[in-house]
Amino acid sequence: MKLPFVHWLAIIATAGLLGWGGYLRWTEDDVSAEVTAYFANCRLAAEEIPHILPGGLFGKDVPVPTRAEDMLRPNVLISRSYESIGQGRAVGMLLVQTTDIANLLNHYPPACYPGQGWDIIGDEPAEWTVDGLDIRGTIYRMRPPGASEEQVVHIHNFMLQADGETSQDMDQLRSFARKGSGRDWGGGQVQVLFYGGMDEAERDAAFGDVIRGMKPALEAILDGNAG
Secondary structure, eight states: OOOOHHHHHHHHHHHHHHTOOOOOOOOGGGSOHHHHHHHHHHHHHHHTOOSEETTTEEEEEOOOOHHHHHHHOEEEEEEEEEEETTTOOEEEEEEEEESSGGGGTTSSHHHHTGGGTOEEEEEEEEEEEETTEEEEEEEEEEEOTTOOTTOOEEEEEEEEOTBSOEESSHHHHHHHHTSTTGGGGOEEEEEEEEESSOOHHHHHHHHHHHHHHHHHHHHHHHBOSOO
């Protein structure tokens, strides 16, 4: 089956972002110079995520609707599809960092996908280590509306904290934000999507390729001083 990632990522991005009807305003006047510099560094690092990833994955940016971006108010937002030439691999990637974690409340799988008619088939906690970067997240299995039984989307999702830790869900990210100055540092999220046609070993390999390409940006987001 041809994997229509540009189409699906646009739907996913819209579904996740439009679910949140408001946001808490953050301005540079509200936080320290250290926090402001941190967010600027994160933006610079995200801009360097390559369009050609290890493993021969070639990327194409997927636009996010203006209204959705206005609601999310991201510091970093990368929406991209990657495909391999002649190998049949296709992977979607979303990286979001916001200055206020409230803007992420409806932008993770259990919140945004069911509201658009997707069925949650299952989820399980997962841990990955990619080139020394330890990641704690969740693998979700979902079926889009109208899809057949075998057309299951696997979503590798994890949250990013400015204290160097990753977390499995929004509850853990909220716990981080309640600690000390954690709220000032915002939060981030990564989704890596596999729309059918790949077995577990292929998904793991492609996930590693995506994370290697993103690693400098992920380390920048994780490298706050919110511990």
